[in-house]
Amino acid sequence: MTGRLSVKLIRRCLQHPLAPLCALFGLLLLVPMGARLALGWSNPLGYLSDLASASLLTVLLYRRPWWLALPVLLVWSLLTLVSAELVSAVGRMPNIADLHYLVDPQFVGNSTGGGLAHPWLGLALLLGLALWLGVQRRGRGAQLPALPRHSWAAPVVLLLVHGTVQYLKPSDADQWQLFNLPHQALATATGQAQIQVEDWLEGDVPELPVQMAGLTQLDLDGEPLLAGPGQARNVLLIALEGIPGAYIQPNREALRSHYRENLMPRLSAWAERGMNTPDYVLHSHQTIRGLYAMLCGDYDKLDNGTPKGIELLTQNQRNQACLPAQLRQHGFATHYLQGAGLRFMAKDKIMPHIGFDATHGLEWFSNANYLEFPWGKDDKAFFEGALDYVGQLKKQKKPWMLTLLTVGTHQPYSAPEAYLERFDTPKQAAVAYLDDAIGPFLDALERQGVLKDTLVIITSDESHGIDGVRLASSWGFNLMLAPEQAQLPKIKSGTYGHVDLSASVLDYFGFEPAASLSGRSLLRDYALGREIMSYTNGKLRYHDGQGTLTECDFQQRCRYYSSPGFIADSATFKGQYGGLRARQISARAEGLDRTLLQSPLNLHYQFGSPAIIPLQAQIKDDWADNLIGAQYLEMPKGSLTRVRFTVRSADPQQNAYILLKGKEREQDVALGLPDEMLVTPDQPLEMDFSFANPEPRKAFSFHLLGYGLGAVEVSDFSVITELPGQEETSEEPQDDNAQSS
Structure with a gap:
């Protein structure tokens, strides 16, 4: 009708x-x-x-x-x-x-x-x-x-x-x-x-330098929760792809969140047995940025600039301050294992550079998947393989650090049909599948006695957000399971974030953290609040540690709220402003962006390596099938970017077909290259081209893709961004890592 x-x-x-x-x-x-x-x-x-x-x-x-x-x-x-x-x-x-x-x-x-x-x-x-x-x-x-x-x-x-x-x-x-x-x-x-x-009405008001110490200093002046160094011998750090803090029941209850869906009951049950930090801030989106913040005690870029993990490849000093490198100096064997290939976002280079003795991805696993997933291992198969990895580490005499990264809750989300039928969305189904995978993994660690001598920290690399939940894109979690659990509170008060994780682990063992680290220790109580920032969903957020949270949006307007902590179910709106005060918030973010390098210019990034890369019969996904790690680079206005690469066929009997795509903010950018380029056993593919950047480019990614029946070696993939006229001043890279020109 x-x-x-x-x-x-x-x-x-x-x-x-x-x-x-x-x-x-x-x-x-x-x-x-x-x-x-x-x-x-x-x-x-x-x-x-x-x-x-x-x-x-x-x-x-x-x-x-x-x-x-x-x-x-x-x-x-x-x-x-x-x-x-x-x-x-x-x-x-x-x-x-x-x-x-x-x-x-x-x-x-x-x-x-x-x-x-x-x-x-x-x-x-x-x-x-x-x-x-x-x-x-x-x-x-x-x-x-x-x-x-x-x-x-x-x-x-x-x-x-x-x-x-x-x-x-x-x-x-x-x-x-x-x-x-x-x-x-x-x-x-x-x-x-x-x-x-x-700005015009304000006139020539002098812009004083903003104070950065509250965001960059290492603060271990709090009251220790433990009487002395922790009893654990090993460290297990588990990063769950995209999981918000709202999925953990003790966090929801502590912050009185209106979110009620209980997608992770198994992990929530484990959280009841550990120390939870409800007000836990994720500083940015993207896995590589979250891993850098938690493993290197520093904010990653609070915009879409080149990830600091990639910038870190240009130097050999700050990387020695990262958690794996420091633990290695104290006699730990350091290991990194993820369920996806390592080349994406250059983790095959970054992880060894920050101190991991062994870095493994999809190629390490011999057990089969339970379902097809373009990024790699589904979560059940991943944790079964990770349990075997822990078993191998237990046989060693040295203490060890193992960092695990799941991928099943990354878009397009991985879950069996039975889960998809039970839940409204594939995301919810994937989260439930992850919960049913990590629960048995933790149960097995307990049965095997691993929890008796291992500090276990479960967190997330980033948050995929939840519709209708305030600050869900910045809301992370930190669940700590320690041998001396009875001495630790169930709920850790105070505001913390990924920038604090490295200092916390070193403080647990009684090791002196490197002076270049930032943050506080989760193993200490602090009488006063602290400054902290995040940049997610296009909003820059700053808490001054004195009860005020400021949020600046795409309109370059800043709103400020009365909020004792950073993450809260609600906050009292106090007002908004622009002009000089808004620029001071941006200046803090820009200051944090430059803690590693002052400029993205005159850097020679080398993403090639001697690794032999097997090809697939066809390209299925531009991101998961990428042969190199040149993603999310920053190119300043007026600069010139030069790209040089060499691809060789590693199979004397097979040809390979290569494509190179450019993407800016996930959208295709025409590079003027052929749609398809042939690589034969007798003739490698060598290209050298440049393109101008009349406007700033951020989140620019190169996707080198290949298909065929053989394998290839990408011995060189160089990216150099410089000002026009300075081309002849750039230096050649000295090794497989990026070099500063």
Whole structure:
């Protein structure tokens, strides 16, 4: 009945003299609103944003020639589709820097081809455009009624209402819940203009250097929880891919979180037996950044700049301060094991460089998977293999440190069919599957007596977030199981984060941490709060340690809240600001970004190695099948990037086929190279090319992909970014690691 009524209304609308207006407004409003409802982004401000944008575009395009309005509607449709796809893929909206991809044939082809997460949205946009064109064609030559004289006031009022609500009662929801893409771009431009006006009104106010000691110092002045060094002989550090702190029941209870889903009951039961730190901050997204922070006692970049783990390859001093290197100096055998290949994000180079004696990935495992997963081992198979690895370490006389990294809860998420049937989403199913894998692993460690002489720390590399849970993208967890558990509290008070993990482990053993480490010890109580920062989901957050949390968003506006700690279920909004105070927050982040290197210029990164890499018959995934670790690099404005690589066939009987792709913020960038390049046993592939960076590039990744029946050796993959005219000054690398020119 409702469907028939809707059809009748549409027909009546299309037969009306205002049919072109009806078709245009329907396309611009009904499709995005319907998509918002279907995708679960049902925030009132989001619907208001859709209504405001639809009103504004309708006023601008109504009664315009079809050939003038059509390109605008095509771009709008593509932006709508791209926004939904990018949120589904990586949990963020596009930004202004992404807009140039609309003129990139490769990107447009990929975006409108197969593999879309929401093909129904593309179909709805296409049908809406076709309907609008049909109405335009039928009414061609007719004089359309004019809109009321003050119709332009409607979008202005709606935008002002949206901005006023955001100002008076800021929402903690994600950006895509509150804005559509055109509105977000308009809000960004308005925010930047407002800041410029505020700067002008402030005049020549001197910008004093911000104090960084509270963020960078090593603080071991707290009261120790243990009377002396810990009794454990070994260290086991387990990093669970993407798991937020809200999944651990003691954390939810301690912070009185409204989140109630109990996806990890096994791990929560173990958490009841250990020391939990509910207010535990993850400083950034991406595995390599989380691993660097926890293993090297330093903030990684609080933006999308080159990960510090990669920058660390340019020097041979700060890497000796990282936890594996320090434990190795104290006689530990240090091991790293992950369930995926090592080349992605250059972990095959970074992990040995920071002190791991043995670094293993997917190639180490001999046990079969329980299900197919593009990144590598499913979690059950991974922990079964990890248990064997621990068994081998137990046979050694030396104390050991083992770091484990799972991958099953990384998108596209890995779970058997039985789990997928039990849960609403693949993410939930994958989390439950991980819980059922780590539970038996910990049980086995206990049966084998490992927990009696091993300090076990379970945490996550990053957080994949939870819709509707405040700060979930920054909310991590730290579960510590120690032989002297009776002396440790069940709930550790205070604010801590990944930057504290290295100092905490060294403090447990009574070792003197390197002076270049940052952070506090989880094994101490502190009378005063501390400064701490994070950058997740496009928001920069800073807690001053004195009860104020500040959050700066894409509009370059900072809101501040009364919050005793960093992670909390709710906080009291106090006000907002821009201008000098906002720049001071950014200056702190920029200061932390430069603790390792002052500039991304004049660095020669070498991602090649003598390793023999077996090829697959076909390329399945641009990320998981990458042959090199040159991901998420930063290239300053006005610089020139030179790339040189050599690929050799390692099989005298087989040819190989090689592709090189560039991606910026996960979106394809044309490099002007052939789609496919042949490597024969007699003729290696050697290339040397450059490209300019007229605007800053961040999160730029190279994807060297290959397929065939043989194997290859990527003996050289050099990336050099420098200012034009300085090309001849760059030095050649001296070894397999990156070198500073």
